[in-house]
Amino acid sequence: MLEITELPVYRDRHLTLLTDLYQLTMMYGQFCVNRHEERVVFDVFYRTNPCGNGYAVAAGLEQVAWYLYHLKFTEGDLAYLRSLKMFSEDFLEYLKGFSFHGDVYAIPEGTLVFPNEPLLRVEGPILEVQLIESAILTFVNHQSLIATKARRIVEAARTNPKHPRSPVIEMGLRRAQNVDASVFGARAAYIGGCVGTSNLMAGESYQIPVSGTQGHSWIQSFPSELDAFIAYSQAFPEETVLLVDTYDVLRSGIPNAIRVGLQMKEKGLSLKGIRIDSGDLAYLSKRARRMLDAAGLKDVKIIASSDLDEYIIRDLILQGAEIDGWGVGTHLITSSECPALGCVYKLVAQEVHTVWEPRIKVSENPSKVTNPGRKKVLRLFVDDHAVADLIALTHEEFDASKPLELFDPIHTYKRKVIENYRIEELLVPVFVRGELVYELPKVQQIRARVDEQVEQFVPEIRRPRKPHEYHVDLSQELWDLKQTLLHEWRTP
Template structure:
C-alpha cells in the first residue's frame, strides 16, 4: 500500500533533520525557551477554562532591516524541530514549581504538553515584505501561546542574517573584474554566542555565502568550510618564508597564504611568489593569498601585478579586514583586484542593524465553531493589525512580481479579472491589476501536529532565494532608498478591518 503523502513528507523531513541539524540540537533544552509572561498567560487561560479555545496567531515584521527593500525568510527548519521536540521534563516542572506562581494541575498539564496544531509558513528563502504573515499558527491557546518567544527568536535572527548576507553577496557581485567573487562567512569569534554563530552561519549560506569558517556549522548543516592560517602561524616560525613553505608542504592542494603579518608588498607577496613557484614546479598551485589589513584596493592591485609578472596568473586574492557591503562596493568602484571576500563581524552580528522586529499577534479565535476575527488597536497606524485568518498571494505578470496581496483565507481570485488592492495604512493608495498569475506563499507545514512538508536542504533554499530575487525590479533590490514594493489588502479584508475599527471606536 502506498504511504500517504503526509507520512512521506514526515519521513523525508526527519531524515533532513537527522542529517543536517542534530549535532547542534542534540540535548538542547527547548520547553523553557520562553518568556515568563507566556507561561503566566497560559496559566490565566487555564484557570479561566479558556486554554482549549482554538486561536490563530500571525508572525510578521513591520520594517525592513538595514534600509533594505526586502527580507530573506529563514529559520523555518528550527521552528519545525522545536515543535517536534518541545516537552516539559520533571526537572523543568520542579523549577517552575519553585517559582510559586503556578498550581499543580497546570504543571501536570504542561507535563503532557505537545503541539497538536497547524502551521502554515512561507518556505525558507522566500523574499518577503513588511506586514505580511511569514508564519500562521492555528491551535489551542494553551499550545500556540507557549511557542511565541522561541518562534520569534528562530525566525527573527536567521532572517536578519540571511538578509544581511544577501546584501553583502550582492555587493561582491558589483565588481566587474570578479562578478562571481564568493563571500566566506568568518564570524564565529565575533558572534554573540555559539548558537548565534552556528545558526548565523546557516542563515549566511541561505543568503548566498559559499562557505563558513565555522566547523560546527559545517558539520551540522553540510556547509562547505574554509580556512587558512592566522598571523600566529607566521610569527611562530623563524621567518615568513619558512612559515609559508611549511604550510604549503602540509596542504599542497589547498595553499592560501596570509601575506600581511609583516609587510604586504616588500615581504608577504614576495615570499608567497617564491612558494607559488615551488608549488608550480611540483605540479601544484598557490590557490590564493589573503590580505587582512591596509588599503585593500591599492594592495590588491599591486599584488595582482606582482603575481602576474611571476607567472602566477591563476592565484586568487582574498580580502578580509572588517568588511561590509559598503566597503566591498567601494572596493569595486576603485577597481580592486579581489577574487573572494572573508566577512566576519558585520555579517554574523548584522552590525549596523542588529535586530529584526518580528512580532506574533492574535488575529482570530473560535467561538461556537466559527472563526471570529480580532484586531489590535494602536496610536501608531502601522501597528494596527490585520484581522482574521489570512493568506499571502504574490501577484505577477510575465514572471515579475507586481504586488503581494494579503487576503482572507476563504477568498478566491481569478487572475484574468481586474483586481483592486488597498494599502493597509494609507487609504488613498490603491492599485488595479489585471491578467496576473497567483502564487500562494503560505504553505502547509504541520497539520494536527503532523509534518506534511518536506524541508529542503540548504542548497535548494539558496536556489529558491536566487529565483525569488529575479522576480523583482532592481529598484526594489537596491541597497539605498529602495522602491517600496506593494503589499496590499483585499477589498474584503480592508472592509473587515474598517468595520472592526468602527466597532472599537463605538
C-alpha cells in the same frame, strides 16, 4: 506523518523552557478560568525591512519545526516551575501530557518577504500557541536577519564587473554572540548566498562547504615568514592560500608568496591565492595583482578580509580593487548595522461557537495596528515578474482571468489595475493537528531558492540604499473588515 529525528546542532538539547515567564503566567491564567482550550490564530510578521533593505529573506523554519515536533515538559521542567511557587499542582499535572496539537502555515525558507505579511500563521488551543511565541520569534528573527544581511553583502560582491561571481565566505564565529548564533548564523549566511563558512560545526551540521587557511600566529611561530609559507605549502600543496599581511604586505608578504608560488609551479603545483587582512585593500590589492602578474602568477587569486560589509565592498569595487573573493565576519554574523529584525506574534482571530471571529490590536502608533482575521499571502506575477503581494482572508477566491484592482492600504487613492497575471499562494501547511506534513528541504535547496526568488523581482528593490518599495496590499474585504473593527472600537 513525517519525522524529525534529530537536528544536528541541538542533538540532545531540550528547549521547552525557551520562553518568557509571562507566557506561563498567561497560560496558567487561562487554565484557571477554563479558557485554555479555546482556539485562536496568531500571525508572525515584521513591520520594517532590516538594514534599510527592500526585502527580507525568510529563514529559521527548520528550527521552528524541530522545536514544535519535540515540544514537551520533562520532570525537570516541572520541578523548576514548581520551585517558582506560582502554579498549582493541577496545572503542572496538566503540563505533563503537553504536546503541540495545532496547525502551522509558513512561507518557505529562502522566499523573499516583505513587511506586514504573515511569515507564519499558527492556529490551535490558546494554551499551546501562547507557549511557543518566544521560541518561534527568536528562530525566525535571527536567521531571517542574517540571511538578509548576507544577501546584501553577496549582492555587493556581485557588482564587480571583473569578477561578477566573486565569492563571499562567512567567517564570523569568534565574533558571534554565542554558539547558537554562530552556527545558525552560518546556516543563514549560506542561505543568503555565501559560498561557505569557517565554522566547522555549521559545516558538519548542514553540509555547508568550509574554508580556512592560516592565521597570523602561524606566520609568527616560524623563524621567518618565508619558512611559514613553505611549511604551509608542503602541508596543503593542493589548497595553498597564504596570509601576506603579518609584517609588510608589499615588501615581505607578497614577495615571499611569489617565491613559494614559483617553487610550487616548478613542481607542477599552483599557489591558489593570497589573503590580505589589513591596510588599504584597494591599493594593496592592485599592487599585489601587478606583482603576481609580473611574476607569471596570473591565476593566483586575491582574497580580502578585515571588517568588511556591503558598503566597503562596493566602495572597494568602485576604486578598482583587484579582489577575487571576500571573507566577511563581524558585520555579517552580528548584522551590526541592524542587530534585530523585530518580528512580532499577534493574536488575529479567536474561535467562538465554532466561528472564527477576527481580533485587532489598536495602537496610537498607526504602524502597530494589526490586520485582523485568518489570512493568506498571495504573490501576483505579470510576465513572470512579481508585481505585488496581496494579503487576503483565507476564504477569499480570486479569478486570475479577470482584472484585479490593487490599492495602497494607507493611501487608498494610490491604485492600479493588473491583468494577465498569475497567483502564487505563499503560506504552505507545515503542521496539521500537531502532525508534521512538510518535508524540510536541505539548506542547499533553500539557498538555490533565494537565487530563484531574486530573479522574480526588479533589480531596483535590491538597491542597498533607498530601494524601490515593493507593494504589499490588502484585499478589499480585509481592508473593509479592518475599518469596521476600528470603527467599532472608536464607538462609545
